[in-house]
Amino acid sequence: MPLLPTAHFESASTLAVVMSSNEPLLFLSDDLSIIVASASFCRAFQIDPESVPGKRIDELGNGEWSMPRLASLLKATASGSASIDAYEIELKRPNQKTRQLVVNARTLDDGDLDHIRLLLAITDVTEMRAETRLKDDLIRDKAMLLQEVQHRVANSLQIIASVLMQSARRVQSEEVRGHLHNARHRIMSIAELQRQLSTSVGGRVELRAYFTQLCQSLGASMIADPERLSIEVKVDDSTVIADVSISLGLIVTELVINALKHAFADERSGTIVIDYRSSGKDWTLIVSDNGIGMPVGDEAPKAGLGTGIVEALVKNMNGEISLSSAAPGTVVTISHRDTSGLQTDISSAA
Amino acid sequence: MNNGTAVVLIVEDSPIIRMSAVDLVLSAGYEALEAGDADEAIRILESRDDIDLVFTDVQMPGTMDGIKLSHYIRDRWPPVKLIVASGADIVDESMLPGGSRFFSKPYDELTITETMAHLLSNEDPYAVVV
DSSP states (O other), X not given: OOOOOOOOOOOHHHHHHHHTOSSOEEEEXXXXXXXXXXXXXXXXXXXXXXXXXXXXXXXXXXXXXXXXXXXXXXXXXXXXXXXXXXXXXXXXXXTSXXXXXXXXXEEOOSSOSSSOEEEEEXXXXXXXXXXXXXXXXXXXXXXXXXXXXXXXHHHHHHHHHHHHHHHHHHOOOHHHHHHHHHHHXXXXXXXHXXXXXXXXXXXXXXXXXXXHHHHHHHHHXXXXXXXXXXXXXXXXXXXXXXXXXXXXHHHHHHHHHHHHHHTTOTTOOEEEEEEEEEETTEEEEEEEEOSSOOOOGXXXXXXXXXXXXXXXXXXXXXXXXXXXXXXXXXXXXXXXXXXXXXXXXXHHHO | OBTTBOEEEEEOSSHHXXXXXXXXXXXXXXXXXXXXXXXXXXXXHHHOSOOOEEEEESSOSSSOOHHHHHHHHHHHSTTOEEEEEESSTTOOGGGSOTTOEXXXXXXXXXXXXXXXXXXXXXXXXXXXXX
């Protein structure tokens, strides 16, 4: 019998694995003829499975796979001089939308160096890319909307603050004017929080930056002589969620207004210190001054709206408030101790 | 300057904020003029030559926002001092003509009148940086 040129046969299992691949897959010889195409490939790219065997890749379908750059990359991969990792190509077919594909190619590593074969995996990323674009558009829209909302909030707060100040300039009573100014400080405290939130990451507020700005704005409108009175902010790196920062900001606002109004009578000079530290879920806020100190007993003034606001907010945060004399001055300490962990310990010990 | 009183033009589309700003400027002892947008502001600036300072909002309807308006004023009427206020906290003073001041809304009224007094006084260090 004459010796025929030896044909190379792939094992049935190799062919079956390729055929049944869920990901569109082509199994090629080194001259880029197709040994087998996966059923998923034929389905995804509308190729008749019957027409595949024996064809070169550029002869598939109506020749839409004839892409010189892809062919040269495949040849380079077969010769071992290059590899195709996530190479992007566009599949153009008449009367059909261009598909964006990502291809990966490898030589089959089965130890047979005489018969180089290639595995070409093709992923259609057209829909995925479109979704990503849509998502990017939505994110951009959302950012613009958020900016618009922030702008509106700032404008609304400006309207409220402006009207209050206009009233304050008109009223005759010093006491009423004082109340109107306090109301405006509370609004400015919330406005400052809005500003901090607009630049915050994940809705968390950096307390040091917030309190610093807050005290700057309180000082700008309440301290006539910065040489005489100053506000110092000593805060660790704590960040808190928006709700908590609103409460803390209002508390600081009330305590600073109170100290500025009452602690430094008769042109006394001095400093107000805002100190905040946290450890785990525990935190302590201390607002102290080196002024005249709080009058006690019959001398103590009737609690005002400011005190009511502070007490309500502290209670709401499960905090405790204590007042002490600092000789000279007053120290207000507000602290929160997390007891949820403690309870767990007791129950697990029992 | 009109009879020794500084003249301040307020440019703001929100009527209530504008009204309060006028009140603020008057209470600070200046003469106040008002415009609802940049185009109206330019018409007023063209019609009289005694305006010393323009206090403008940024986001306004019309052909120009407050930032463009401030550059336009600096080019056409260089001596006019500028204060810009905006609810969007993205304006950097470097985006504005040299020597102008920016404040985010809601602004502190005392800070605004102090800045006006500062810009209108001859000791203002920015006045020479034009």
